[in-house]
Amino acid sequence: MIKIYVDLDHNIPRYVCTSCSSCDSLIGKSFCKVKNRGCCWYFPKFTLIDIQRMTKTPEGLQTLNRIISSPHTQIYNYFIHAKGFFDESEYKKYIDGNMLPEVDYLEDYTIFFRSCPFVESGKGCTLPPRHRTFVCNFFLCKEISEIAESHKLFQIYKEESIRYSRWIDWENENLRHFFSQKKLTLQSNFQEVIEELKELELSQYEFPCFEPIILDESWYRGS
Numbered sequence: 720m721i722k723i724y725v726d727l728d729h730n731i732p733r734y735v736c737t738s739c740s741s742c743d744s745l746i747g748k749s750f751c752k753v754k755n756r757g758c759c760w761y762f763p764k765f766t767l768i769d770i771q772r773m774t775k776t777p778e779g780l781q782t783l784n785r786i787i788s789s790p791h792t793q794i795y796n797y798f799i800h801a802k803g804f805f806d807e808s809e810y811k812k813y814i815d816g817n818m819l820p821e822v823d824y825l826e827d828y829t830i831f832f833r834s835c836p837f838v839e840s841g842k843g844c845t846l847p848p849r850h851r852t853f854v855c856n857f858f859l860c861k862e863i864s865e866i867a868e869s870h871k872l873f874q875i876y877k878e879e880s881i882r883y884s885r886w887i888d889w890e891n892e893n894l895r896h897f898f899s900q901k902k903l904t905l906q907s908n909f910q911e912v913i914e915e916l917k918e919l920e921l922s923q924y925e926f927p928c929f930e931p932i933i934l935d936e937s938w939y940r941g942s
């Protein structure tokens with residue numbers, strides 16, 4: 720049985736899929752040293768609202784410190800990019816040996832050789848859900864989406880995640896505008912931006928608590 724459901728961590732929503740803990744999807748395969756990491760080959764980009772949420776608690780500030788201390792993290796004007804591990808020599812070996820699987824919907828095959836700095840093999844993400852990015856909290860791979868597609872609730876789940884991502888974009892745009900007016904950037908004035916974010920009121924989004932999507936054996940049989 721596969722279950723997809725909404726989880727709220729300190730009012731921060733995410734979609735949880737029970738299949739992820741034993742990921743069998745193509746894009747979850749790893750040809751690098753970090754095995755069993757699902758699709759956590761992603762290098763997360765923490766936006767201003769993600770950072771603002773972290774500034775509100777001591778535990779969030781510890782998470783932020785962990786992110787900026789990660790060796791390949793880059794701080795840009797209005798976001799932080801936490802880059803992780805990439806096994807370039809293994810990637811080249813697979814390319815030269817023509818050993819990569821053929822996937823019609825994939826353009827970037829480096830995903831099989833990458834790993835997020837915050838994932839632990841077989842354990843998953845070590846950041847609390849409330850401090851993960853939108854992509855981390857809402858991504859569902861093609862295999863899972865295709866299985867769930869014809870369930871009556873899945874369209875509602877998809878529409879709500881799009882609505883929420885637009886709200887996040889809007890909030891980020893407002894924060895970016897606020898800091899550009901003040902001529903402050905994360906890159907040049909990191910601590911000042913953090914202090915401002917601590918003081919600014921945090922906007923909230925009331926994410927609906929949908930019923931879970933249950934894909935059990937009867938679902939696979941199509942009955």
Ligand code: SF4
Pocket residue numbers: 736738739740742743744745746747756757758759858859860861862863
């Ligand atoms: S979303 Fe898909 S690829 Fe990612 S961990 Fe879950 S099952 Fe694996």
Ligand code: SF4
Pocket residue numbers: 758759760761762763835836837838839843844845846851852855856
């Ligand atoms: S931050 Fe967590 S959920 Fe996001 S890619 Fe990294 S390990 Fe995965």
